[in-house]
Amino acid sequence: METFIIIISGILYTIAVYLILNKNFLRIILGVTLFSHATHLMLMAINGLKKGNAPLLSENGDIYTDPIPQALILTSIVISFALTALLLVLGYRTYIELGTDNMKKLKGESHE
Amino acid sequence: MSNIVIYPILIPLLMAMVLVFFRENIKLQQWLTGISVLVVIAISAFTVYHVSEQGIVVLELGGWSAPYGIVLVGDMLAVLLVTVASFVTLMCLLFGFNSFEMGHKRHFVYPMILVLLSGVNGSFLTGDLFNLFVFFEVMLIASYVLIVLGGKKIQLRESIKYVLINVISSTLFVIATGYLYSVTGTLNMAHLSERVAMAGQDGLLTAISFLFLTVFGLKSGLLLFFWLPGSYSAPPAPIAALFAALLTKVGVYTVIRVFTLIFYHDKEFTHTAMMWMAAITMILGALGAVSQWEIKKILSYNVIVSVGFILFGVSIATDQSLSGSLFYLIHDMLSKALIFITGGAIISIFGTDKLKEFSGLILFRPLLGWLFFIGVLALAGVPPLGGFVGKVMILKGAVSAGELIVSIIGLLTSLLVLYSVMKIFIHSFWGETLMSEGQEYSTGTNALLPGTILVICIAGMGIGAEWIMTFISQATEVMVNPSIYIEAVLQQISP
Secondary structure (H helix, E strand, O other): OHHHHHHHHHHHHHHHHHHHOOOEHHHHHHHHHHHHHHHHHHHHHHOOOOOOEOOOOOOOOOOEOOOHHHHHHHHHHHHHHHHHHHHHHHHHHHHHHHOOOEHHHHOOOOOO | OHHHHHHHHHHHHHHHHHHHOOOOOHHHHHHHHHHHHHHHHHHHHHHHHHHHHHOOEEEEHHHOOOOOOOEEEEOHHHHHHHHHHHHHHHHHHHHHHHHOOHHHHHOOHHHHHHHHHHHHHHHHHEOEHHHHHHHHHHHHHHHHHHHHOOOOHHHHHHHHHHHHHHHHHHHHHHHHHHHHHHHHOOOEHHHHHHHHHHHOOOHHHHHHHHHHHHHHHHHHOOOOOOOHHHHHOOOOHHHHHHHHHHHHHHHHHHHHHHHHHOOOOOHHHHHHHHHHHHHHHHHHHHHHHHHOOEHHHHHHHHHHHHHHHHHHHHHHOOHHHHHHHHHHHHHHHHHHHHHHHHHHHHHHHHOOOEHHHOOOOOOOOHHHHHHHHHHHHHHHOOOOOHHHHHHHHHHHHHHHOOOHHHHHHHHHHHHHHHHHHHHHHHHHHOOOOOOOHHHHHHOOHHHHHHHHHHHHHHHHHHHOHHHHHHHHHHHHHHHHOOHHHHHHHOOOOOO
16 A cells, blocks of 8 residues: 555656646646645555554554654644745735746846 | 743744834834844843853743643743843844835844844754744845845845745755654753763664754855855845844754764764864965955955854864854854944945955945954954954964964965955945045934944953853853753753
């Protein structure tokens, strides 16, 4: 199962890198989002998906699943959610002010 | 007593929340911001004293003991940098109080600066790798807001690149942390150091360390600095000064921390790579600085050069070069703040960024001219000032370790740095004046107070180097000998 998830996250990384290398700003934002999702999947997979019981005191059992990767993923999801929102607003404002969503045209001019 | 290390994080964060409620009352906001940063400086200066007397302060958050819970670790390196960072923030605020536009003041510039300070202090103090990521994000999100605040075209354009590059590098940080966790099974830095030492740093761990080096290189401007000159020249001068003095230095601090505490076993490979990265950074940064004709761009390229120089000292990793790096790091925070503040004042006087349109300022702003001149000398490392001591120590360490080529590169780039900033000085202060009557007395005076204080500190660092070295050698001791750090953090469990 872990191998399967890792392959999935690899495919997601590929798509994310392809999108990030685009010129269109919206596609870059989508690429960044996919990039962080692929990371979350990979974090889950490389530390083992489910090794045993839930790590609660009331649960009986010898083996517990490690809760730390989940905690990391949760934190990272919250942050990437906030950043995606910020990026979307930023991209929209840039489009309104500068009239373009093409990264090539955002290089700046010498007379500024 | 160990609670003392949380105040530099907590006070600015809480004060930022309070300030949001006083949006219209700008006088009150300024007073509260100034006072809270002053309190942080006082507390962190006391912490420096406390650490120098009693050793490392460890705070286990929530009462969870060390490898399981998150810890804050106040060792000498961290608390020294916290003190200097808070002090530099106060100087930038003193400059900003009178030079921010009304729009900035009304749209939460002070709360955001406080959040930035909180994130910076948190990154210095934390002893947990994932917590470091979180504090990085606190700092970066505040910086995203600060860089785009005002919404000018250039700001929007540059902040898109800045945000994108930082989001991607933060994701790489999470990936690297995840890898390291799956290999070692811990996130506590002291515990990581112990586990990596026990397992021996094999190829896998070295690969992970390179991922970390990439991430921190992106954040600090080591080799991967292509985003830096553009984004540091977009925001207004006080914010640019704050960024130049603090943000890249946090990246430098994390490189120092991770590569002296955790990944120090394969120096042949990692540290040599870091040294050549630093060498290329210095060369490219210096060439960039020489080739530019806009003040902000020149100064931004100078930030890159000094990052290269500091990390050159770190990559040698001897007692002497690490002390030199730390000394130069502290000096660089002060002198970058000084040069950006005075440079910002020059820009505000002329109303333009173009060097070729400047002339003859020394008649009307003699004090500003001298402050800028001393800043220039400090950047180049001319003897009575603080930079000299740091540079000498780094170069001595490097030469005694046999790294002659990179040492010569370091010396030559210092000359280019001197030339690039001297160019600003000559163009803006010498020659015939072009100023009109109104310009002469109205602008640029708000940089004089923070500038003077910073000059006194920089000169003091040179003259009182002996006294400062007592603190720095204590910090270096922990860097050279990580077992001190490990013992302080993991005192409960014996290995």
